[in-house]
Amino acid sequence: MEKNEIHVMYGTDSRKMTYEMLENIQLIKDLNAKMHIGIKPNLVVAKPANEGATTSPLIVEGVIQYLQNHGCMNISIMEGSWVGDNTKRAFKVCGYEDLARKYNVPLYDLKEDSSVIRKVGDLELNVCQKPLQVDFLINIPVLKAHCQTLMTCALKNLKGCIPDKEKRRFHALGLTKPIGYLAKAIPMGLIIVDGMAGDLTFEEGGNPVQMDRILLGKDPVLMDTYAASLLGYTKEEIEYIEVAESMGVGSGNLSAAKIQEYNVGLKKSSAVKPSNKVRYLTKKVIAESACSACYGSLVHALQRLDDKDMLKKIKQTIYIGQDFQGKELQGIGIGRCTNKCTRYVVGCPPTAADIIKVLESV
Structure with missing residues (x-):
């Protein structure tokens, strides 16, 4: 071959x-x-x-x-x-x-x-x-x-x-x-x-x-x-x-x-098409050097919130990624790297359940 x-x-x-x-x-x-x-x-x-x-x-x-x-x-x-x-x-x-x-x-x-x-x-x-x-x-x-x-x-x-x-x-x-x-x-x-x-x-x-x-x-x-x-x-x-x-x-x-x-x-089709769901779910998210496990948990949590018609209630910016370590930011942080945000979800990586809990409370 x-x-x-x-x-x-x-x-x-x-x-x-x-x-x-x-x-x-x-x-x-x-x-x-x-x-x-x-x-x-x-x-x-x-x-x-x-x-x-x-x-x-x-x-x-x-x-x-x-x-x-x-x-x-x-x-x-x-x-x-x-x-x-x-x-x-x-x-x-x-x-x-x-x-x-x-x-x-x-x-x-x-x-x-x-x-x-x-x-x-x-x-x-x-x-x-x-x-x-x-x-x-x-x-x-x-x-x-x-x-x-x-x-x-x-x-x-x-x-x-x-x-x-x-x-x-x-x-x-x-x-x-x-x-x-x-x-x-x-x-x-x-x-x-x-x-x-x-x-x-x-x-x-x-x-x-x-x-x-x-x-x-x-x-x-x-x-x-x-x-x-x-x-x-x-x-x-x-x-x-x-x-x-x-x-x-x-x-x-x-x-x-x-x-x-x-x-x-x-053969079912010549091509398969991924959805733009992730882009839709993460429109409030700013990610800089985010690990896959952490980002995956966030996407999963946002999907669950969207299922409950609660995604539109999130007005604050969500920050995720290693580049936010030590930075004081107005918004919601996801994971240990964002612990200087106004609110943040603990964990490395945090679970989707913990992310949902924090996002539902804001």
Whole structure:
């Protein structure tokens, strides 16, 4: 399989689809039985895949079945959930504990992993060691929206391979540049995108859109460019794609891509459209270097208030993000970084319930 290829399969049986796609591309030609193969899903929160935030264990099961049937037995699953959530709980809730027992595959919580510094361009990135120690890394993100970067797919999924402290620093750096650089520090052999039912509103899930497709490729820049096009964005709008391309991670030239589709008769639409709900919900919000977990809790809280027809009652500005540390501001602060605001919600990150409680009281 060449780097400029993208394979897309439509259907509803994601385990079977994954296995068939791996057979189609003859992945085994890139592997040998002695290799340590790492699988990196997206388990950002402890929610089942049908809510639109996490990688389906059925897709991972299809990968494991293919590998083991071809003699590759040294397989591990690794992930670090976002700041404020628990990876082990995500493994359990998302069905990965059962999967690990069934196929005798170890689970590694990267929050507990040691890390090393990798120099990329003018940045030093603190990266977990286990993803660097495998011989072949299979990156399995979810195609979904992101409240700060518009979308998340192959490139951003690697953020689970850095320590929590580094995740916070990525936000302080504005996300775009460090995400674009990270794929240079963590090489991947294959990308399998879970496009079955991603949340096209924000990354925490709860508003899944049934898309019934799996994408497969080797170039994360090309894959993210193609994924962006499915959501109606150009690669220029997803800024970290061009950053990664400029670092030599891959090519975003869709016109030169070879796109192979399977089961086209099951294709529901040529594109899927994310809503503008997050922009509507956060029209009173000023965010500066906000962490995803904190921002996700805020969006979730604002959604609940909108459900109760209370969003329009919020007249004050809402501040969120690390850049507001130590600043005295008139308005409502979200999280520890905004404790100098007139009112603020405690926590790092605060829960949506705590945010709702404060916003309802103003």
